[in-house]
Amino acid sequence: MRERGRTRRLLGLGARTGGAMIRTRLGGQADWRALGEALFEGLSELKGPAMKLAQIMAQWDDLLPSDLVDELSRLQRQAEPMPWEGIRRTLVEQYGDLDERFREIEQRPFASASMGQVHRAVTHDGATLVLKVQYPGLPEVLEGDLAQVRRILRLGRWLKVPQARLDTLFEELAASLRGELDYHAEAESLTRYRDRYAHLESLVIPEPLPDLCGPRVLAMRYVAGTPLRDLEGLDDSLRQRVATTLADWLTEELFTHRELHADPHAGNFAVDPEGRLVIYDLGAIIPVPEERLKTMMALLEATLAVDPMGMDRAMLALGGRQGQGAPLALYRESAEAVVPLFEPGVQDFADVRVHRRLRELSPKVWAAMDRLQPPADTLLLSRTLNGHYWNLVRLGARLDMHARTAPLLEWARC
Incomplete structure (x- = not known):
């Protein structure tokens, strides 16, 4: 029953999105703000692949209506957290008795995303960590959600996008989302990137802790930082240093190593107290x-x-x-x-x-x-x-x- 309800909600949101696209294609007017609010409320609760797709759409500042982008971008910073009990069950499955492993785990996450959320924790020796915890049951709902996303993508035919192109787009999206469920791969990416960019003193990548990592929990040392989206009013010289670091890093990523960090929303980047650029999330890396x-x-x-x-x-x-x-x-x-x-x-x-x-x-x-x-x-x-x-x-x-x-x-x- 729960899965059918999820499917109905996704189909309803897809139909509403399709209606707006069709009206626009036929020369009519769509209420993009209202659509964006509906997508935010529905996807924030459902999370998973559909929410991830909406976050990707929010990066299309140059193509989508600004009212729609404004609402979808809230999914990058205001998504509703998963209740603690569900997250706690995942942590217990990973660690057993949490009191034996940790002095404290903050029940309220300081970051919530489409595929998981992040909780601060303190070990008994006083080290502060972050635990990125995958949402319970996500692997089980992934394929069902992807089936609905495929249906939604078929609306692209109204924009004269060939079916073969839509199918290729879906496969690229599906592969990216399946890859994000592999927390062992992300831990390996963190280690690889830390080694690769150690010469960039203005760049910080959190250290993974392999002994505490598992299939659905990624443990890293905590790195404090001000999110990139909150830097607009800060010192201009600091922002210019961070921008230069970001540009240097992207150039080296692409033209030296032929890879690219593929989840560029502003919540994945921050600036630490020393003014260094911090990259928090390496769940999506693509070859170029x-x-x-x-x-x-x-x-x-x-x-x-x-x-x-x-x-x-x-x-x-x-x-x-x-x-x-x-x-x-x-x-x-x-x-x-x-x-x-x-x-x-x-x-x-x-x-x-x-x-x-x-x-x-x-x-x-x-x-x-x-x-x-x-x-x-x-x-x-x-x-x-x-x-x-x-x-x-x-x-x-x-x-x-x-x-x-x-x-x-x-x-x-x-």
Whole structure:
């Protein structure tokens, strides 16, 4: 009965979302704020894969209506926590007598997400830890939720997205969500990243504690920090240092190690009391093949040259365009919106003119979906890069992107 109720709620939310999309596609008006409120309330309680999908959608600041994004973004910081008793059962299954292992475990989490929540704990020797606890029963409901997400994704056909593309998108999403249930893999990622980026003194990655980790509990040393989303009013020099660290780390991740942290919402990043960037969550890491990266850089080079035909060739190589007729005017407008961020000298990511032009392009992008679509097998990569871009925007970053990208474009030509 409980599973059927969950399915009904997911289908109801999917139908409501589909109705709004269809009305918009047919030229009508949708109440995106009301839809966002309904999605927040329903998914915050249900959690799981559907909530994760909504969190991913909240990173699409440049495509989705702002009212909808505002409501969905609350899922990254205000999601209702799971009651303590359910979490406690999972901890007891992992550790046995909790009083023997810990002096204290805070019953109220200081972070709640789609697949689990985080509780502070203190050991008997006085060490402060965090315990990331997977929601009870999540592996059992995952496949059922994914089946409903597949149904919801079929609404993409109203936007003229081919079924094969929707299927590929679903498989990429499903693989990512299944991977996030593997806490042993996340512990290994934490260890790998700590070793890999030890030379970046401005970056902190929490230390996993293998003796306390299990299939559904990830134990790490506690690292205090101010969430990235709360830095807007703080010292500008601090925000610039953090933005530089974030940009340096992302560049090394992509172009040296061919991997990318694929969950860029602001709740996964913080700044510690020493002003260092903290990365809390490494549950989603994706590989980035060299050839795919070079093709994306070819698209950037054509964009910076305001070369619509070159942009179209790159989109075709990426698998991001279909049908007849390249949208050359849209390519040109997109390039003209992006180019200012890459002009020589320091550019301000907080420049609202750039964001306004990108938002103004959104309706034209949706209208061209029969010809121009994100490549399904790199959707997570492209949306991840978009999410990291918006983190730089939130920081008010001022970076010389021309100097940063020049050697990378040269590398891509080789």
